[in-house]
Amino acid sequence: MTVVEIRIELKKGVADPEGSNTRKTVESLGFKGVNSVKTVKVFEMDIDAPADRAKEMGEEMCRKLLANPVIQNYKVTVR
Numbered sequence: 001m002t003v004v005e006i007r008i009e010l011k012k013g014v015a016d017p018e019g020s021n022t023r024k025t026v027e028s029l030g031f032k033g034v035n036s037v038k039t040v041k042v043f044e045m046d047i048d049a050p051a052d053r054a055k056e057m058g059e060e061m062c063r064k065l066l067a068n069p070v071i072q073n074y075k076v077t078v079r
Contacts, residue, residue: 001046001047001048002046002047002048002049002050002051002054002078003044003045003046003047003078003079004044004045004047004054004055004057004058004076004077004078004079005042005043005044005045005076005077005078005079006042006043006044006045006058006061006062006066006074006075006076006077007040007041007042007074007075007077008040008041008042008043008062008066008067008072008073008074009038009039009040009041009072009073009074010038010039010071010072010073011071011072011073014071014072016037016038016039018039019036019037019038019039020037022037022039023035023036023037041066043066045058051078054078055076055078058076059074059076062074062076
């Protein structure tokens, strides 16, 4: 069993309304000094495959389903 972590985030310059709204709300609750908030999706998968194959599978999942390559970057890490 191999644990694969997939991290998906917006590319630089792409608007992140959820992050912006979270920053505003955090500030309205009295937390000062928060300059930016960025949303990130993280998927942790247990894959029944050797590490190299599990990483390939994670990258293929990103290309086919999990990430939008036009606006998102992704990183697949084997743990």
